[in-house]
Amino acid sequence: MATATAGAESTTTRTGFQVSKLFPSYLTGAILAVVGYFAGYYLIKSFVGPHLLAGTGTVPGNEPGDTYNFTEQALLWGFIFMAAGWFIGVGALKYVFTWLLGMKDPDHAEEMKLAGKDDGWIRYFRFTTDHKVVGIQYLVLVSLMLAVGGLLAMMIRTELIFPGARAFPTETYNTIVTMHGLLMIMATISMFIGPFGNFIVPIMIGARDMAFPRLNALSFAFLLISMAIFAFIPFVDMGQAGGAGGGVQTGWTLYGPLADQTGSGIIPLAVSVILAGVSSMLGAVNLITTVMAMRAPGMTYTRLPMFVWGIIASAILSALATSSFTVDLVMILLDRVYKTGFFIASTGGNATGVYLIGSNPMPGNGQTIPIGGNAWLSQNLFWFFGHPEVYLIVLPAFGWVMEVLPVFARKPLFGYKTGILGIMGVTVLSFLVWMHHEFVSGFLPELRGFYMATTEMISIPTGLVFLVAIGTLWRGKLWMTVPMLFALSFVWNFLIGGLTGVYLSDVPADIQLHGGMFVTAHFHFTFVGGALFGFFGAVYYWMPKMTGRMMDERLGQIAFWGMNIGFNVAFLSMLYVGLQGMPRRVADYDPAFATANFITSIFAYLLAASIVLYFYNIIVSWIAGEKAEANPWGAKTLEWQIPTPVPLENFEEIPVVTSGPYDYGEPVTAGSSTGAPGVQVAG
Amino acid sequence: MDASLEHGHAEAGASHVSHVDDDQKVRIGMFLYVVTDILFALFLLISYLFLRANNTQGAWFPAGVPTLGGVQGIALLEAILLVVSGIAFIVAHVGVRGDNQTLTRIGVVIAALGWLVALIVQFYFAGHLPFVTTNGAFASIYITLTGYHLYHLLFAAPMMIGLTVRSLQGRYTAARHLGITTVGYFWYWAVILGIIIWLLPIVLPPQL
Numbered sequence: 001m002a003t004a005t006a007g008a009e010s011t012t013t014r015t016g017f018q019v020s021k022l023f024p025s026y027l028t029g030a031i032l033a034v035v036g037y038f039a040g041y042y043l044i045k046s047f048v049g050p051h052l053l054a055g056t057g058t059v060p061g062n063e064p065g066d067t068y069n070f071t072e073q074a075l076l077w078g079f080i081f082m083a084a085g086w087f088i089g090v091g092a093l094k095y096v097f098t099w100l101l102g103m104k105d106p107d108h109a110e111e112m113k114l115a116g117k118d119d120g121w122i123r124y125f126r127f128t129t130d131h132k133v134v135g136i137q138y139l140v141l142v143s144l145m146l147a148v149g150g151l152l153a154m155m156i157r158t159e160l161i162f163p164g165a166r167a168f169p170t171e172t173y174n175t176i177v178t179m180h181g182l183l184m185i186m187a188t189i190s191m192f193i194g195p196f197g198n199f200i201v202p203i204m205i206g207a208r209d210m211a212f213p214r215l216n217a218l219s220f221a222f223l224l225i226s227m228a229i230f231a232f233i234p235f236v237d238m239g240q241a242g243g244a245g246g247g248v249q250t251g252w253t254l255y256g257p258l259a260d261q262t263g264s265g266i267i268p269l270a271v272s273v274i275l276a277g278v279s280s281m282l283g284a285v286n287l288i289t290t291v292m293a294m295r296a297p298g299m300t301y302t303r304l305p306m307f308v309w310g311i312i313a314s315a316i317l318s319a320l321a322t323s324s325f326t327v328d329l330v331m332i333l334l335d336r337v338y339k340t341g342f343f344i345a346s347t348g349g350n351a352t353g354v355y356l357i358g359s360n361p362m363p364g365n366g367q368t369i370p371i372g373g374n375a376w377l378s379q380n381l382f383w384f385f386g387h388p389e390v391y392l393i394v395l396p397a398f399g400w401v402m403e404v405l406p407v408f409a410r411k412p413l414f415g416y417k418t419g420i421l422g423i424m425g426v427t428v429l430s431f432l433v434w435m436h437h438e439f440v441s442g443f444l445p446e447l448r449g450f451y452m453a454t455t456e457m458i459s460i461p462t463g464l465v466f467l468v469a470i471g472t473l474w475r476g477k478l479w480m481t482v483p484m485l486f487a488l489s490f491v492w493n494f495l496i497g498g499l500t501g502v503y504l505s506d507v508p509a510d511i512q513l514h515g516g517m518f519v520t521a522h523f524h525f526t527f528v529g530g531a532l533f534g535f536f537g538a539v540y541y542w543m544p545k546m547t548g549r550m551m552d553e554r555l556g557q558i559a560f561w562g563m564n565i566g567f568n569v570a571f572l573s574m575l576y577v578g579l580q581g582m583p584r585r586v587a588d589y590d591p592a593f594a595t596a597n598f599i600t601s602i603f604a605y606l607l608a609a610s611i612v613l614y615f616y617n618i619i620v621s622w623i624a625g626e627k628a629e630a631n632p633w634g635a636k637t638l639e640w641q642i643p644t645p646v647p648l649e650n651f652e653e654i655p656v657v658t659s660g661p662y663d664y665g666e667p668v669t670a671g672s673s674t675g676a677p678g679v680q681v682a683g
Numbered sequence: 684m685d686a687s688l689e690h691g692h693a694e695a696g697a698s699h700v701s702h703v704d705d706d707q708k709v710r711i712g713m714f715l716y717v718v719t720d721i722l723f724a725l726f727l728l729i730s731y732l733f734l735r736a737n738n739t740q741g742a743w744f745p746a747g748v749p750t751l752g753g754v755q756g757i758a759l760l761e762a763i764l765l766v767v768s769g770i771a772f773i774v775a776h777v778g779v780r781g782d783n784q785t786l787t788r789i790g791v792v793i794a795a796l797g798w799l800v801a802l803i804v805q806f807y808f809a810g811h812l813p814f815v816t817t818n819g820a821f822a823s824i825y826i827t828l829t830g831y832h833l834y835h836l837l838f839a840a841p842m843m844i845g846l847t848v849r850s851l852q853g854r855y856t857a858a859r860h861l862g863i864t865t866v867g868y869f870w871y872w873a874v875i876l877g878i879i880i881w882l883l884p885i886v887l888p889p890q891l
Binding site for chain 1 (some may be wrong): 702703704707708711715716718719722723725726727730733734737738739741742743745785803816817819820821822823824826827841842844846848849851852856
């Protein structure tokens with residue numbers, strides 16, 4: 001082990017900083033993004049818009065004196081140009097041009113340069129193709145997203161600590177709820193696939209990089225610009241007719257026609273979520289290809305670590321389901337900006353259709369026009385993505401839990417193929433349940449029985465995963481590290497989340513509980529207590545490999561217990577008020593719910609404080625933590641068999657895999673002690 | 684390899700410079716991309732069916748809105764251009780597999796010319812639609828679908844230019860023709876969508 005670590009130090013030679021390395025970088029990308037935004041905005045606002053309204057001659061049907069607010073159109077094109085400027089600025093399009101102009105293909109040396117060879121810290125601020133750099137970039141960005149989303153959650157709990165809506169105006173509260181929801185969804189979608197799918201999975205399968213390194217860097221660039229645009233949401237108030245004002249007040253589901261009528265914040269929100277969706281689709285294509293085509297010799301599908309299976313299942317869902325939501329968001333934008341009728345039944349007043357190309361008539365002044373849109377279309381498009389999406393978030397956590405339980409129970413995984421069946425069963429079934437979100441919408445009530453049955457069936461493959469987890473723990477020699485604690489808390493929290501989900505899939509119960517706090521508490525048990533705590537455990541588990549430093553054990557334990565006590569009390573209390581009938585998405589509530597809400601808010605603060613402590617632990621340990629050896633956990637998967645820090649191309653020679661990843665408990669070979677208490681790695 | 688590998692579930696093997704089939708990798712990646720693209724179009728087509736069946740106030744195709752009429756002829760022309768381009772692309776593929784440089788070049792150039800004319804025709808089509816976005820649910824979804832087709836044609840621009848330049852340079856041989864194979868995945872799908880857009884108002888007319 002020692003020889004391996006020493007060998008790694010010499011592979012990373014770093015040189016001093018040169019200003020030329022900033023061209024291109026995220027700095028030039030940011031500059032061109034700003035330029036692009038203003039160019040797009042004023043092109044429409046000052047040039048195209050007034051030209052379209054120039055008079056009845058060019059725009060038949062438009063009466064003199066008609067006004068049409070081009071601001072949202074300008075805003076939309078501002079963001080589109082902003083994204084374009086960003087991609088040009090970071091140099092993402094360079095190789096598209098060298099390819100189409102028939103220039104020389106990049107050789108290995110150039111590929112290595114693009115991967116940040118000898119670049120030092122600046123490679124983290126560039127369009128860098130090394131999957132490990134992209135993984136770290138994702139880790140930092142996702143942590144920031146979670147931090148901002150968490151801050152928004154605390155604002156929600158502050159508003160709800162007492163009845164009476166005293167902290168924020170109610171419109172602002174609605175915007176906070178919407179932003180919290182969507183930001184957390186985007187963060188949790190990326191939190192496993194981004195940092196660990198990129199950094200760990202290629203090494204786990206014995207590959208030197210992802211299948212498409214440039215596409216990989218591009219998918220991170222998409223998420224970064226998506227977040228920059230997301231930050232506009234609370235600040236755009238374009239004085240809409242009807243006084244809708246700024247922000248977005250729809251909640252994360254963005255149902256039409258509410259989305260057509262809410263504040264202008266929906267424009268940056270929709271653009272941002274579309275870009276994040278493209279990012280996750282590109283990442284999914286890349287990951288699936290990597291696992292299909294780049295496994296090391298001998299790494300058969302039945303020797304893949306469970307975490308890889310979790311990531312693959314998540315990537316499949318991402319590739320197949322995201323399009324549905326993208327279509328929904330495009331329709332929202334078209335409804336608002338170009339006055340199409342996807343979700344609006346009719347439009348009135350002087351709402352004017354503006355067509356992008358040509359000089360078609362613009363009818364509609366002064367009268368109500370039937371358009372024929374349907375709100376159910378929005379619900380179906382949203383939930384066809386929305387339900388697979390919750391499994392998209394949770395499946396990598398399933399994989400991670402099954403990955404670490406054998407490591408810390410020091411025995412083989414109980415039922416490897418059963419675990420795969422569980423993960424893949426959830427993946428397939430998740431496409432057949434979306435309409436259980438529409439039990440009270442009035443849409444096709446005759447199908448409610450079918451969707452109730454499919455939803456309840458999902459507990460079968462989920463149960464298989466629990467079986468594997470419990471079976472692995474059974475009579476294991478448990479090593480209670482922080483990652484192990486998080487894995488165990490996943491089992492507990494997800495069990496509550498899963499069981500409350502069975503209640504909600506039941507039609508009579510759902511009709512009572514729909515739109516209430518019970519639902520909010522249910523999905524937080526799966527997302528926070530399940531997936532997010534899994535992420536925290538995964539950070540702790542892979543931090544030694546990713547940064548070369550161990551995280552502090554004591555701080556980790558304190559944060560773990562604070563998080564779990566805070567989380568469980570807060571959300572069990574929320575389940576209780578939900579059963580009592582408190583609706584969700586409201587800034588004020590009946591005083592009868594006051595005590596439970598007070599308890600929820602106080603323990604939510606404890607949860608937040610513990611998460612702050614956890615992030616503090618990450619930062620402090622990253623800077624000055626104890627140096628990690630190559631395999632501190634004595635694990636058997638490939639990422640732990642290579643030196644820390646990981647060399648640029650991971651493996652000097654591609655390994656040949658000869659056995660499964662969880663063969664613990666074999667006879668101990670002399671000299672293979674990992675230094676862990678009571679733990680030795682079998683040879 | 685070094686000692687560390689012996690402790691894991693792997694063993695040091697013979698030196699593999701690259702164990703990855705690069706062609707297979709790109710084929711899988713492009714196939715998956717086209718799958719996501721097809722799904723996007725599929726959801727638009729499902730929305731067409733959904734709104735046709737579930738529109739409010741009978742406003743799927745409100746009275747007084749002009750029918751497609753002559754524009755449908757432009758859609759047919761577009762579909763024919765795309766089919767010609769697609770067939771030329773198949774010819775290029777056959778040519779490159781048989782290492783016939785002349786046939787490859789002729790195929791690619793005709794395919795690219797077909798794409799260029801189709802792009803211009805699609806702009807003309809968009810500018811001459813008889814209705815606008817406010818003219819009911821049919822107009823909304825039809826304009827969006829044709830807009831998506833236009834996006835395909837714009838997205839194909841770097842691919843078509845690149846293939847033309849590179850095939851004229853003679854860079855595609857029987858041994859290496861990944862560019863033609865994988866761009867083909869995308870282009871055949873774009874051709875199929877062009878045909879679907881022409882057929883849609885005939886098979887499922889806007890008038891209920």
